[in-house]
Amino acid sequence: EGGQAAGDEPITLSYAFFAPAASFPAVQMEEWANQISERTDGQVEVELFVGGTLLSSGDIFDGVTEGVVDIGMDSPAYDTGRFPFSSVMNVPIGMDSAETSSRTFLSLLEEYEPEEFDGYEIITAFTTEASYLQTKTPIQSEADIAGMSLRAAGANVPVLEELRAAPIGMSMAEVSEALNTGVIQGYMSSREVMKDFGLAESIRSVTNYPFGTSNSFVAVMDKARYDALPESVKTVIAELREEMMLFASQGHDESIQAAIDFAKDEHGVEIVEVEEAARAKWDKILNGQADQWVKTNGDSYFDAEGVLARMRELAAENAAR
Amino acid sequence: MSPMLLAVLSIVVLLVLIFLRMPISFALFAVGLSGMVIFAGPGAALQLIASDIYRQASSYSMVVIPLFIFMGQVIFNSGMSTKLFNSAYKWLGHFPGGVAATTIAASAAFSAVSGSNAAATATMGAIAIPEMKKYGYDKKFAGGTVAIGGTLGILIPPSTALIIIAVQSEQSITTLFRAALFPGVLVGTLLVITALVVAWRKPALGPVGPKATWGERFRSLGGTVEIAVIFVFAVVGMFVGWFTPTEAAGVGAAGAVLIAVLTRSLTWAAFRRSVTETLRISAFVVLLVVGAVAFGRFLTLTRMPFELADSVQALPVAPVVVLLIVLLIYLLGGALMDGLGFLVISIPLFFPLLSALGYDLVWTTIIVALVTTLGAVTPPIGVNAFIVTGIDPDISIVDTFRGVAPYFVPYVLVIAAFIVWPGLILFAA
Amino acid sequence: MTGFLPRIIPAIARVTAAIAGVALISAVILLVSGIVFRLFGNPIAVTYEVMGLLAVVVLGLSFGDGQVAKAHVAIDLFTARLNKPAQLILEAVITLLSIATFIVVMYALWGYGVGQTKTGTTTELLKVPTWPWVFVLMFGFGVVVLALIQDFLKIIQAWITKTPLEDEQK
Ligand code: NA
Numbered sequence A: 001e002g003g004q005a006a007g008d009e010p011i012t013l014s015y016a017f018f019a020p021a022a023s024f025p026a027v028q029m030e031e032w033a034n035q036i037s038e039r040t041d042g043q044v045e046v047e048l049f050v051g052g053t054l055l056s057s058g059d060i061f062d063g064v065t066e067g068v069v070d071i072g073m074d075s076p077a078y079d080t081g082r083f084p085f086s087s088v089m090n091v092p093i094g095m096d097s098a099e100t101s102s103r104t105f106l107s108l109l110e111e112y113e114p115e116e117f118d119g120y121e122i123i124t125a126f127t128t129e130a131s132y133l134q135t136k137t138p139i140q141s142e143a144d145i146a147g148m149s150l151r152a153a154g155a156n157v158p159v160l161e162e163l164r165a166a167p168i169g170m171s172m173a174e175v176s177e178a179l180n181t182g183v184i185q186g187y188m189s190s191r192e193v194m195k196d197f198g199l200a201e202s203i204r205s206v207t208n209y210p211f212g213t214s215n216s217f218v219a220v221m222d223k224a225r226y227d228a229l230p231e232s233v234k235t236v237i238a239e240l241r242e243e244m245m246l247f248a249s250q251g252h253d254e255s256i257q258a259a260i261d262f263a264k265d266e267h268g269v270e271i272v273e274v275e276e277a278a279r280a281k282w283d284k285i286l287n288g289q290a291d292q293w294v295k296t297n298g299d300s301y302f303d304a305e306g307v308l309a310r311m312r313e314l315a316a317e318n319a320a321r
Numbered sequence B: 001m002s003p004m005l006l007a008v009l010s011i012v013v014l015l016v017l018i019f020l021r022m023p024i025s026f027a028l029f030a031v032g033l034s035g036m037v038i039f040a041g042p043g044a045a046l047q048l049i050a051s052d053i054y055r056q057a058s059s060y061s062m063v064v065i066p067l068f069i070f071m072g073q074v075i076f077n078s079g080m081s082t083k084l085f086n087s088a089y090k091w092l093g094h095f096p097g098g099v100a101a102t103t104i105a106a107s108a109a110f111s112a113v114s115g116s117n118a119a120a121t122a123t124m125g126a127i128a129i130p131e132m133k134k135y136g137y138d139k140k141f142a143g144g145t146v147a148i149g150g151t152l153g154i155l156i157p158p159s160t161a162l163i164i165i166a167v168q169s170e171q172s173i174t175t176l177f178r179a180a181l182f183p184g185v186l187v188g189t190l191l192v193i194t195a196l197v198v199a200w201r202k203p204a205l206g207p208v209g210p211k212a213t214w215g216e217r218f219r220s221l222g223g224t225v226e227i228a229v230i231f232v233f234a235v236v237g238m239f240v241g242w243f244t245p246t247e248a249a250g251v252g253a254a255g256a257v258l259i260a261v262l263t264r265s266l267t268w269a270a271f272r273r274s275v276t277e278t279l280r281i282s283a284f285v286v287l288l289v290v291g292a293v294a295f296g297r298f299l300t301l302t303r304m305p306f307e308l309a310d311s312v313q314a315l316p317v318a319p320v321v322v323l324l325i326v327l328l329i330y331l332l333g334g335a336l337m338d339g340l341g342f343l344v345i346s347i348p349l350f351f352p353l354l355s356a357l358g359y360d361l362v363w364t365t366i367i368v369a370l371v372t373t374l375g376a377v378t379p380p381i382g383v384n385a386f387i388v389t390g391i392d393p394d395i396s397i398v399d400t401f402r403g404v405a406p407y408f409v410p411y412v413l414v415i416a417a418f419i420v421w422p423g424l425i426l427f428a429a
Numbered sequence C: 001m002t003g004f005l006p007r008i009i010p011a012i013a014r015v016t017a018a019i020a021g022v023a024l025i026s027a028v029i030l031l032v033s034g035i036v037f038r039l040f041g042n043p044i045a046v047t048y049e050v051m052g053l054l055a056v057v058v059l060g061l062s063f064g065d066g067q068v069a070k071a072h073v074a075i076d077l078f079t080a081r082l083n084k085p086a087q088l089i090l091e092a093v094i095t096l097l098s099i100a101t102f103i104v105v106m107y108a109l110w111g112y113g114v115g116q117t118k119t120g121t122t123t124e125l126l127k128v129p130t131w132p133w134v135f136v137l138m139f140g141f142g143v144v145v146l147a148l149i150q151d152f153l154k155i156i157q158a159w160i161t162k163t164p165l166e167d168e169q170k
């Protein structure tokens, strides 16, 4: 398919993602497709395959390598075996907006050029906001959360275990049913799901305490095929890298506010604060996660301690914007 | 070759291979794989087929299929199903088609704990087909009844189809389940009535049995206690929140084994037979689903489904005509491939289209679910019909397709009623 | 035919199916104990993940025995009207095509599994490597290929001895 064109030949690029068209990463794809077509005067057309119609999460980067599609976007952070560098985004350091953590993630990828993305050109990268506890009964203290069955994924699982909650793994699609049958009393996730998965009707409370970034996304193109693109097209792709990161994360932050308003107004969901005593203890547990991450990645190909320190620096800079 | 031509050609080749007696799942693999190689090259094709197989076979929801089949097999091989049908026969047997009516009612009950058509058909088929044969039922009627009963699997909640739609079109699963309950029960009831009417008009199809005394009837209920306990435990346990539908499959299977062992009705040989049969039926069902996914993936690659949607959207006609065309496409899609596979591909195409035309999403979902589930009993690719043949080779696929025909009447009536009076669905949502 | 293959192939299929059976029972036990643990306030977070891995064993290792038992349904609407030699030739061609298809499928899974050994892909919570499970699936399809090879030999034999195929009588 596309890739080998030179000069002003028409180019068609295919672009795959696992989540539905209405999800914010997919909305970003649509915007990228429009922008690139506009800025190349129609030379580049993009065919989108969203909702896992072509490739599922976990297979997308290999699909790009094998030429199933030209560009693919996937979530690297949960596959810590393959993407140890990206898993730094799982470390909870208190970044509370998608924009802050997205700026931080893209900067880290650009500065370190981690070898887990060797052979790929990064088209863009961004993240969701932090994870929050969203539950049927308010959680404000240690006693409130003890023994509670909560749906969680990835790096949030050990955190919940330390909080003496009972984390349960299941797909987001099953959460509504599990809440309604009482199998779980809540879940830990970014907050747009209250609206997008219709979960606001099944919960009563959101605890205003950010845990680690809920999910991250990296869109890549095969390096060799990227290099074969005309210079003019490469320039456009490069200028869209940061623009798309901002488009996606700012749009996500706005949808979070909309989801919170929806949950409050339509379903009477309350936003509660953590009690002072509990907050100190929770902060300590989250700090412990950072030490744990450095230890786990001690013999990785990158300097774990340095990467984490740089992430904290970038996060502080970006939060101050 | 243009992608569109390649897609159309591949459908033709698929049908030719199937009619040359290639197992359907194998043909789906062969054509899907070749199409991917031609379209995207060998590297991409190998990557796609391998990832499809691995993702499907390692999915939490796929293991529900063998579990529910296993539960049915244990109930069947321990003789519990025979007792249930003996009892049903004492109560209903003197009506023409009484056992067929019981089969559909039991399928409806089973669908309340099972999310898939395949599981409902395979489980109830293993129980009901031997019973109907024993009572001298016409094999077309027997096969058609079991296959149509299975269509309640994704209609009556819980339902994998509704979960897939909910996630893809960002709706509430709870709302969809609630909305599906009344249509599901209504269709189930009408199917029971249809079975009785069919046999009443042609008593030879479902022979009338001897009329039992009231004493015999009540005594026969004792034999149904075990099966009732298993069903009630699985359903009630799910509704009071002890476990999810997926876990209900495990509980049902464990409960069936436990009760069968306690009542000394499960020999070691019968247990082993249950496991072996479960694996064989599951192998067939799962390979079929994976094959359909692989073939659907190839169609997606050619963008044929997308082109189809675009051309429908461009038509200068009234919204209801577009709706009917979309439903027709679902019917054709469901005829040609696995209903769930077609759903996954088509939701992103048709749901925004219907929504833009002013149709309520919940309502659209239920109508689409009604049409999708029919795809499991429409020729040439009707998964439920294949499963019936898999369970009993004496009942050919064509027998089943013929036997299903009268049951289309209630389906068409219900779909028409819901289009005319959308409130029939929306009142519950 | 009293050769080695006709005995060894069903035996391999039976042994793999037996392993699948053990995995099926394990899945039931895991689900039920998961519920019991949860009722006592101690849910098992990894149930979801382990069920996925068990599914691979249950499903992958049952494909072969399914083929030995002819569980994969075919439509004989059209072929039943052909004469016997034509049926045998068609059957042979279709069987060879099936063998070729599943050898390609095995090769695809081999490449997919090898790719995962290189990237070090693991499951999310347990951090179990995913490649062995891909190879379990590949092995499962290998048993299907063996069963198909046996089918093909039966067709050849029926052609030579001019007798109907064994499985047509059942
Ligand atoms: Na159901």
Ligand code: NA
Residues within 6 Å of the ligand: B334, B335, B336, B337, B374, B375, B376, B377, B378, B379, B380, B381, B382, B383
């Ligand atoms: Na069909």
